[in-house]
Amino acid sequence: MTTITCVEDFRQLYKKRVPKMFYDYAESGSYTESTFRRNEADFQNVSIRQRVGIDITNIDTRTTMAGASARIPVAFAPVGMLGIQNAAGEIKVAKAARDFGVPFILSTMSICSMEQVKEATGEPFWFQLYVVKDRDFVRDLIHRAKAIGCSGLVVTMDLSMLGQRHKDVKNQLSIRPNLKNMLNIATKPRWAMEMAKTPYKSFGNVIGHAKNVDDLSSLLTWAVEMVDPSLDWDDIEWIRKEWGGPIILKGIMDVEDARIAADMGIDTMVVSNHGGRQLDGAASSISLLPQIADAVGERVELLLDSGVRTGADIFRARALGASGVLLGRAMVYELGAMGQPGIEKLLEILEKELRTTMGLAGKTSMAWITKDDVF
Template sequence: MTVITTIEDLRRIYRRRAPKMFYDYCESGSWTEQTFRDNTSDFTKIRLRQKVAVDMSNRSTASTMVGQPVSMPVALAPVGMTGMQHADGEILAARAAEAFGVPFTLSTMSICSIEDVAEKTSKPFWFQLYVMRDWDFVGRILQRAKDAGIDTLVLTLDLQLLGQRHKDLKNGLSAPPKPTLANLINLSTKWAWGLGMLATPRRKFGNIVGHVQGVSDPSDLMKWTAEQFDPQLDWSKIERIRDMWGRKLILKGILDVEDARMAAKIGADAIVVSNHGGRQLDGAHSSIRMLPSILDAVGDQVEVHLDSGIRSGQDVLKALALGAKGTYIGRAFIYGLGAMGQAGVTKALEVIHTELDKTMALCGERDVKNLGRHNLVVPHGFEDPAVLM
């Protein structure tokens, strides 16, 4: 029996159990994958300051994210097609997050619908919106989110068009998937996954199929999706969505100081420093490298969170110590989900929490809210985006 102590342990199990096309969808970036790799490797360049002879008892990782109490400042990031990584994946991940006391963010491109997840959970989750050309759809999905009791919208800004993801193209991963012969053979070997998918009725994009005029089957969906991401999304449209929503708004995909200033100016409750996990603009800086300059620019005006590259509780601590008020895990929880279902998501959260808690103590802190740059050793030039390391 495998003893799971790290997120990497979960990734190895996930790789064995998930179909290759969905593993590749999760574990890849765009073009050369330089940014995908930098997202994780840049965390290793920041070192921690050890402190001794301090009281390490009565520790707390509790905090808030956009005013919501959390057991630790970690949210589950929106991940498209989570319900293809494991049957009913969004429901299982939402339940695990709710029990652990952290936010779950449902993607527009989820398999389980807003209504499915709301019916199977007892507390409000967050909803992530991709802006489509069809404003009637945008208005109706926002209303559906409100009707489900959701009060926090995560608006993704960095996917007006898809970055070229070579593995997805080679695997025939589209909406819906069109697997190659090699992937069909691979699918036939994933018995547990296949049985789970056969047992659930949730195998389509639940937020779209049946909710868009003219989209009633997978072929309609593929055509609609290919045409719908809005390439004309600009700040005026973001303000329009802000006004349509009228509740808490988080803007995700900020990687530039001027964009951060605009996000603060239009009244976002929080921004997420993110490069979409390295799946959009390859060659961009890692999120952790851009975090300090964005915090310097707007950290006193808007709550700043960080996404992309987090694989451990130590990564969470480094982001918080630099000044982020919250963090997001995407791949880390998908590894757990694909490996062990809901129990795997819980295990991923437990691993992150244990690492955060113990590292915080060894850095001489008892409360996660007291973390700061005094806990870090940051290499010269790391905080200057103009310096290539």
């Protein structure tokens, strides 16, 4: 195997190991993909101040994110269908996160159910909530998450309308593959054998729980019809009451929206454009982070996702106002390439990159990284 030194190495291996339709599902953005590309590229526009003559013998990368301890300022983002990228994918990522010491967020559209992940890991995690038209189902999800001890509720705000990813349409992406996709799967025997053996083949949070969703066929119809364009701030208040604790709002990309959320008493929000998968033409998350931090950063804890690939990117986000970052695609690359060992390797790489960046920037504690450290 080629020596793995960075996230890009994993991406190339991931592309070789999973069926094309699932690789394209992860590695794509909406329409022209301008925002998808901008997310990663704009990190390079943020330069880091190099400092010398400072004792950097002891570097501490530990921090907290939304009240959770983290060995490095990283959490694994909620990504749907991880269990299709790699058999039992959600459980594998959750175990790696638990063992390393960073938060894991389970998607509503996961293959493994929240109960299965909790049974496999024995540890609390954060649950990500999609707000669909069926509010009884939404209420059931919230109370199931409470019942198993989920320690955080992440509410996704930017999916009240679906952005089109051209690659998914051209691949005819489906959980029931067509002939073209079946032929491609035949070229990925390792993936196919693992998927054949795993007991986790369903959408465990939805099938058997949502009204009239009893199998994969009914799920497909439900998933399209349940997208709710009426989601508004009143719904967030209702969710807070049902949950009974702090929530994390994901998908904030505007200062005005950030102020509305802060005025409501929201504790944590994620500056995120959904990885460039929704509004094509939106700004990158990292370019808007400083504005949002200036507006509400003293009242609300900010996290950031979309485009994070290196330890230096984590440093940049921290300097510009985020207490930590969420990893989406980087997580998928490693999971699809190598399963749980890939996730473990990813965390080791990011920790090393972050420590190196901090040392060469003259910082030995996360608390000492500020906007003066970048330009």
